[in-house]
Amino acid sequence: MAQEDVLINLIECVDFAAIKHRNQRRKDSDSTPYINHPIGVARILTHEAGIQDIVILQAALLHDTVEDTDTTFDELEKKFGKAVTNVVREVTDDKSLPSEERKRLQIVHAPTSSPEAKAVKLADKLYNLRDLCKGTPRGWSSKRCEEYFKWSKKVVDGLRGTCPIIESELDKIFTARGLI
Numbered sequence: 001m002a003q004e005d006v007l008i009n010l011i012e013c014v015d016f017a018a019i020k021h022r023n024q025r026r027k028d029s030d031s032t033p034y035i036n037h038p039i040g041v042a043r044i045l046t047h048e049a050g051i052q053d054i055v056i057l058q059a060a061l062l063h064d065t066v067e068d069t070d071t072t073f074d075e076l077e078k079k080f081g082k083a084v085t086n087v088v089r090e091v092t093d094d095k096s097l098p099s100e101e102r103k104r105l106q107i108v109h110a111p112t113s114s115p116e117a118k119a120v121k122l123a124d125k126l127y128n129l130r131d132l133c134k135g136t137p138r139g140w141s142s143k144r145c146e147e148y149f150k151w152s153k154k155v156v157d158g159l160r161g162t163c164p165i166i167e168s169e170l171d172k173i174f175t176a177r178g179l180i
């Protein structure tokens, strides 16, 4: 893909995700706009892990659009193509399943995910765990936070061997929490 097309595609993804997430907020005390999360996940991949793969970066920007908004995979495929859509599909939980089952499936599916999906998932977990280190999300008990750290470690263990820089950042967090 020409450099110019890469830039245009990325801006299109940021714009699309910003519109889709426009009414959503994070569960932190500032109620940060939700779009900060997918942008931050993409930034971890570029600025911390040095990833420049356009499919991975587009999927990172779009990764919560189907799970958390009215976006469909069909819509993503028409606009951004199969490769990006398939990575988003791999990192999207089936919201029709009970929460416990969704959490179990993330652990089961992690080891057989594509390298692209593993990279997005690792950055997603790093972003969310850093948020969790800063403060308790609205409506969460300390027990729920503790469970999220423990569960994340199990998912991350299935994603290892993909992005050493992100994995070592995650390990710093797990070590600080006494999970390693």
Ligand SMILES: Nc1nc2c(ncn2[C@@H]2O[C@H](COP(=O)(O)OP(=O)(O)O)[C@@H](OP(=O)(O)OP(=O)(O)O)[C@H]2O)c(=O)[nH]1
Pocket (backbone or CB within 6 Å): 025, 026, 027, 028, 037, 064, 067, 093, 099, 124, 125, 128, 129, 131, 132, 137, 138, 148
């Ligand atoms: N730590 C944190 N998380 C927040 C905050 N606001 C929104 N979230 C979102 O909450 C999700 C984690 O909460 P859960 O209770 O486990 O997920 P659920 O809402 O889908 O059941 C993450 O979804 P996700 O990105 O799809 O990731 P995943 O946890 O499903 O892998 C995360 O992005 C916040 O302020 N702090």
Ligand SMILES: [Mn+2]
Pocket (backbone or CB within 6 Å): 037, 063, 064, 124
């Ligand atoms: Mn996410």
